[in-house]
Amino acid sequence: MGISGNVRQLTIAAAGPSNVAPRTSAHSIPAEQALIAAVMVNNKLYDELGGSVRPEHFYIPLHAAVFEAMERLINVRGVEANPINLKQELKGSPFDAEKDLYPHLKDMFESGALASDVKSLAEVIQTTYVQRQMIGLADGVKSAAEKAVTPEDIGLILSQAGDELYRLSETGSTNTTRSVRESLKNMIEHAELARQSGTGIIGVASGFPDLDRLLGGFQRSDLIILGARPxxxxxxxxxxxAEHAAERLSEGGDNGAAVGIFSLEMSAEQLMQRLTASKAGINSQLIANGRLSDKDRDRMMAAAGQLADLPLYIDDTPALPINALRARARQMKRQYGIGVLIIDYLQLLTSPGKRSEASRVQEISDISQGLKQIARDLNIPVIAASQLSRSVEARDNKRPQLSDLRESGSIEQDADVVAFLYRDDYYISRALGGASETDLSSDADRRKVMEMKDRLEKARGITELIISKNRKGPTDTVRLLFTPETTSFSSYQSY
Structure with missing residues (x-):
């Protein structure tokens, strides 16, 4: 039997102020009193806190209740949070102003008189709150771990603990409101960086100039979806x-990044086989079946040597839950400083607890929202491959469109960029099958086959990367050239 119920209890932060505070926990009563008194005397100081302190951050239950009442008076009722108004507001709480608050006002105001900086007081209150929560989390992890039965149980505990630690690391960073002046300043700095780069690229470069010009590179906090049929x-x-971004970083060039890859379909060894074949310019199948010539083996070893030191980090765990991926991505960011995250592919992720409660569409929506949240939390681009529905095959024009995102849910809504891959030669080859004009008796059929073969030769390798959504710029189609033997793409040059 699993312990999912116990795991959920690892979120040990109180939903609101408690009536009893543990005596041995980290706290600072003077800081709490000083902050409350300072705001009580001058309500304008509340705005300086910027939402960084919440009632549950206080150690003393009375202080938590008073601060919550002050918030209601200032934010909801729009009246002064003074002792008289607080007396009325506390009537809905377990505390009474006459018995609980007023006897402490003298001590509070004496502490408040010494308070010159409410932000420093807020930091003390936040720090002691986080300390208490971490102690409680450690106790919760210990209790759940002792009851764990399966590897899945352990995985859930680690994921929940990671989520809680990340939430605690964000304590005090709730003020996300920006003035127009600040937003304009950031926008101008962004534009200046693009202008000074000379290329217009300020994100992570893809290695394909036409694509980089269109997108300006892959931008921080963006979710990029790459959709295609198999x-x-x-x-x-x-x-x-991934290789290009890692190489640029390794060589000290601009617009490079360490890359985290989550491969849910292929093993890390299979990915390296493909990447090595592409780098060496040799047929990947020759590596797989051991039919390399001495020359090709030397090229493979040279390519492997070049790839070995690149900042590429691969997790090939199959059927990974989105919450586990989030925890592992944060670990990659902390440990390796990744600047871009790649997921291959989205539909192979899972959303725990959703399958029996909601449709697959809702599950995919949860996953796409989770990927967008990872991009924002880590402030890096997240690029996720996505399968497309079979409805593409039923149309005469098989170029993908936004409605083809399989079980799309909110993928289109969550994504900042949606791109599709399309190769005409794939569909021409499939239509031809093994047909040969010499096997046909009809002149019309023979001409048709010859025309299709001619089309195939002209289209061979030409790939359309269709940018169907670009939240920050135009949409267009970028042409690439695919070499199936080395499973690699390059920029298309027409002559």
Whole structure:
């Protein structure tokens, strides 16, 4: 039997002020009294806190109740949070102003008189709150771990603990409101960086100039979806992008990044086989079946040596839950400083607890929202491959469109960029099958086959990367060239 119920209890932060405070926990009563008194005397100081202190951050239950009452008076009722108004407001709490608050006002105001900086007081209150929560979390992890039965139980405990630690690390950073002046300043700095770069690229470069010009590189906090039907080259393109970003960083160039890769379909060894073949310019199948010539083996070893030191980090755990991926991505960010995250592919992620409660569409929505949240939390671009529905195959024009996102849910809504891969040669080859004009008796059929073969030769390798959504700029189609033997893409040059 699992312990999912116990795991959920690891979220040990109080939902609101408690009536009893543990005597041995970290706290600072003077800081709490001084902050409350300072705001009580001058309500304008409340705005300086910027929402960084909440009632549950206080150690003393009375202080938590008073601060919550002050918030209601200032934010909801729009009246002064003074002792008289607080007396009325506390009537809905377990405390009474006459018995509980007023006897402490003298001590509070004496502490408040010494308070010159409410932000420093807020930091003390936040720090002691986090200390208490971490102690409680450690106790919760210990209790749950002792009851764990399966590896899944342990995985859930680690995921929940990671989420809680990350939440605690964000304590005090709740003030996300920006003035127009500050937003304009950030926008101008962004524009200046793009202008000074000379290329317009200020995000992570893809290695494909036409794509980088269109998107300005992959931008921080963006979710980029790469959709395609099977065999179009999604994984190959993602690996090419990863290699380029890692190489640029390794060489000290601009617009590079360490790359985290979550491969839910292929093993790390399979990915390396593809990447090595692409780097060496040799057929990946020759590596797999051991039919390399001495020359090709030397090229493979040279390519492997070049790849070995690149800042690429792979997690090939299959069927990974989105909350586990979030925890592991945060670990990659802390440990390796990744600047871009790649997921291959979105539909192979899971959303624990949703399958029996909601449709697959809702589950995919939860996953896409989770990926967007990771991009924002880590402030890096997240690039996720996505399968497309079979409805593409039923149309004469098989170029993908936004409605083809399989079980799309909110993928289109959550994504900042949606791109599709399309190769005409794939569909021409499939239509031809093994047909040969010499096997046909009809002149019309023979001409048709010859025309299709001619089309195939002209279209061979030409790939359309269709940018169907670009929240920050225009949409367009970028042409690439695919080499199936080396499973690699390059920029398309027409002659």
């Amino acid at each position: 065999s179009m080259g999604k994984t190959s393109l993602l690996l090419n992008i």
